[in-house]
Amino acid sequence: MSSYPQTRLRRLRERAALREMAKETRLSVSDFIYPIFVTHGRDVRTEIDPMPGIYQFSLDHLIPEIASVAEMGIPSVLLFGIPATKDPSGTEAYSANGIVQEAVRVIKQAAPELLVFTDVCLCGYTDHGHCGVVNDGSVDNDETLELLARTALSHAQAGADVVSPSAMMDGQVAAIRGELNSNGFVDTPIMSYSAKYASSFYGPFRVAAESSPGFGDRRGYQMDPANARQAMSEIAQDIEEGADIVMVKPALAYLDVIARAREQFTIPIAAYNVSGEYAMVKAAAENGWLDSRQVTIEILTAIKRAGADIIISYHVKEMAQWLAEG
Ligand code: PBG
Numbered sequence: 001m002s003s004y005p006q007t008r009l010r011r012l013r014e015r016a017a018l019r020e021m022a023k024e025t026r027l028s029v030s031d032f033i034y035p036i037f038v039t040h041g042r043d044v045r046t047e048i049d050p051m052p053g054i055y056q057f058s059l060d061h062l063i064p065e066i067a068s069v070a071e072m073g074i075p076s077v078l079l080f081g082i083p084a085t086k087d088p089s090g091t092e093a094y095s096a097n098g099i100v101q102e103a104v105r106v107i108k109q110a111a112p113e114l115l116v117f118t119d120v121c122l123c124g125y126t127d128h129g130h131c132g133v134v135n136d137g138s139v140d141n142d143e144t145l146e147l148l149a150r151t152a153l154s155h156a157q158a159g160a161d162v163v164s165p166s167a168m169m170d171g172q173v174a175a176i177r178g179e180l181n182s183n184g185f186v187d188t189p190i191m192s193y194s195a196k197y198a199s200s201f202y203g204p205f206r207v208a209a210e211s212s213p214g215f216g217d218r219r220g221y222q223m224d225p226a227n228a229r230q231a232m233s234e235i236a237q238d239i240e241e242g243a244d245i246v247m248v249k250p251a252l253a254y255l256d257v258i259a260r261a262r263e264q265f266t267i268p269i270a271a272y273n274v275s276g277e278y279a280m281v282k283a284a285a286e287n288g289w290l291d292s293r294q295v296t297i298e299i300l301t302a303i304k305r306a307g308a309d310i311i312i313s314y315h316v317k318e319m320a321q322w323l324a325e326g
Pocket residue numbers: 119121123131166167201202203204205206211218273274275276
């Protein structure tokens with residue numbers, strides 16, 4: 001490339017139509033997955049304090065919510081459940097009549113074309129709040145695998161389109177793939193939370209999902225935020241175990257990990273724009289310190305530019321609205 005004054009990179013920036021033609025990254029509503037929290041009871045529509053605009057819905061309120069999501073052209077949702085009761089092994093997570101299983105049936109009835117992803121984990125369902133079975137004060141990897149596999153199967157049986165393990169147990173993708181295959185669900189894809197970091201950006205989610213660990217933290221199974229090479233090992237293992245989509249989570253502070261994964265692997269990469277990232281934007285916007293719309297578009301564009309094919313975000317409904325407005 002020649003240099004200034006022959007080359008003037010500003011030439012393509014002066015006019016809006018040229019800027020559009022030169023645009024390298026374009027958000028589309030088809031990129032998005034919208035997370036939804038479902039809870040037991042009737043007439044529950046509780047806004048989550050640190051996540052303005054995001055609610056816990058009982059199933060009666062879920063129906064109109066799903067209708068509006070589908071009508072906006074949003075292709076998919078990711079379900080999280082708040083169980084009626086919690087116990088040491090997270091029984092409701094794999095119960096045929098658990099809240100997520102019921103919600104899947106309701107959604108499939110209301111909007112059969114909408115893709116339903118389900119989070120496969122135990123932390124919201126265990127009384128200690130950890131993502132698996134606790135033995136001698138730590139999470140027992142291999143004992144947890146069986147429960148995760150049962151959970152994923154129960155979601156598929158309820159009609160889930162894609163199951164999404166987030167417990168960060170070694171071997172969870174293989175365990176789930178095996179269980180699905182031997183029960184006739186060979187075609188159900190797995191989106192694995194492959195590179196999931198032990199992040200403080202999950203704080204608001206844990207209010208929403210009522211899933212904070214009762215003792216200790218998740219550093220014994222989730223990744224150290226300092227590690228990027230190790231994320232490539234996690235992703236490679238999950239692909240080998242049969243993952244169809246791999247995820248990096250959180251997104252914004254881990255754009256380098258997304259970019260590296262995009263260079264190294266060929267399968268679709270999802271990025272989770274998590275609750276704390278959402279809360280920061282909303283809190284600043286409420287104070288008049290940031291323009292919520294402009295900042296959100298910039299953040300989601302950056303996540304896609306880094307290499308994410310699929311973006312999971314609490315901003316999806318407002319973003320779909322903005323895209324529709326043009
Ligand atoms: C469950 C799970 C978590 C999130 C998604 N699935 C929380 C955690 O690991 O504590 C976080 C999502 C968010 O912060 O938006 N394991």
